[in-house]
Amino acid sequence: MPGFALTTAASLTCAHQGQLTLTPGGQQVLATGAPVVTTADVNVVAPSCALSSSQPPTPCVKVDFGLAASTRVFVQGRPLVVQPTGPGTGLCLSAAQVPQGPPVVSTVQQRVVAT
DSSP states (O other): OOEEEOBTTOEEEOTTSOBEEEEOSOOSOEETTEEBOBTTSEEEEOTTOGGGGSSSOOOEEEEEOGGGEEEEEEETTEEEEEEESSSOSOEEEETTOOEEEOOEEEEOOSSOEEO
């Protein structure tokens, strides 16, 4: 499924408003001036996830972008993460790997498209 290439300049949160920070493993490939994100890059949800106050606390800690992996575009052998139209960007996970829902993408570059 085609979609915009996800970069470190994208603004993402978990469904509970925890800010997602994307840290690329390399900065060789840029899209609109920001490093692109691959499925192997480090992503962390800030401690501001609202589920941290539930009992027992199960805040989102990372996002699995396997659902949004490009099937045709690779960076250093790793699939590029794309923002497809509609749902499917990824899946927020707790520390125990419990699915918490998809992340919310509020801004993404709109020049580079991949499949």
